[in-house]
Amino acid sequence: MVSTVGTRVTSIAFPLLVLAVTHSPARAGVVGFAQTLPFLLLYLPAGAFIDRWDRKRTMLACARSRPQRQSPAACASSYHHRRPGNTQATNRPAKTATRARPPA
DSSP states (O other), X not given: OHHHHHHHHHHHHHHHHHHHXXXXXXXXXXXXXXXXXXXXXXXXXXXXXXXXXXXXXXHHHHHHHHHHHXXXXXXXXXXXXXXXXXXXXXHHXXXXXXXXXXXX
């Protein structure tokens, strides 16, 4: 129940986040549509496969993978003030660290 509520809140939060950052209702609509597209395209084929698998193992695997799938929402909300042009400053330490290593 709690995980379903979290998933539904995320489906509302992403378009609102895009609307707050870009001030574009069209982009928020595209994000909302992009979130529902996988559900439309994958539910029927996935249902056919899931019916053949062990239910308990499948539910445990889905529950374990939920935090990894929901973490982009937390990252997006905590870094909402960054723009695509500002991401270079966050990438520099990683590039510097890879250059500092001696060649293998």
